[in-house]
Amino acid sequence: MSRLDSMLRRLAAQRDGLNWAAGQVSGLEGEVLDLGLGNGRTYDHLREILPGRRIRVIDRVLQCHPSCTPPAADFLEGEAEPMLRQLADSGVRVALAHYDFGSGIKNNDVAEAARLSPWLAAVMQPGGLVVSGQPLVGLAQIAGPDTIAPDRYLFYRA
Template identity: 75%
Template sequence: MSRLDSMLRRLSAQRDGLNWAAAQTAGQPGDALDLGLGNGRTYDHLREILPQRRIWVIDRALNCHPSCIPPAEDFLEGEAEPMLARLAEQGAQIVLAHYDFGFGVKDQDVAEAARLSPHLARVMAPGGLIVSGQPLAGFTPLTGPDSIAPDRYLFYRA
């Protein structure tokens, strides 16, 4: 598979997974969380499909497209662990999270996801869903939408 086809497959899986998770959590109280703003595409999609929810964003730096800058009060800039601790201290209850941190080196990305999993668990509402590009630890794995190939994107319940 070409890198272009692989990217298109990943982006389609991401969109389908987020849409699925939004439908699954409709009516549940809580906020959303985008872990890894990047250029803001996912955040922009979350704003569209979750207009009624506050969307927290965590990233090391604000480097997104100007149209995708989150409100200052919802953007936590810095390393994920202290930012998740800050959310937990504020009593955040996340009903839908998207985990998209990574260095682009699979072993490092998997290790970071495992290390951050307990910190993410502290902010998740009971029964909340996590859509992730990396394997997470300590959550209940779910089968996502049929349109997504197994292991292309991962789904968890808190």
């Protein structure tokens, strides 16, 4: 599969997974957390499918498209672990999280996801969902929508 085809498959899975997860948490209290802002496409989609929910974003640097810039109070700039600790210490509860950190080097990305998993679990509302491009530990993996190959995107319930 070409890298272009792989990217298209990943983006379609991401969109379908987020749409599915938004429906699953519709009655659950809590915020939304986007880990990895990048260009802001996912953040923009989350605003559209979850109107009225507070969406916090964690990333090392703000470099998204201007139309996708989160409010200053909702953008946590820096390394994820201290940002997740800060959220947990302040009592933030997350109904839906999207984990999209990665460098493209699989071993490094898997190790980082494993390291951050306990901190992500600490902010999750019981019953909340995590949609992830990387395997996480300490959360119960569940089946996502049938339209997504099991290894393409991963789904977890807190």
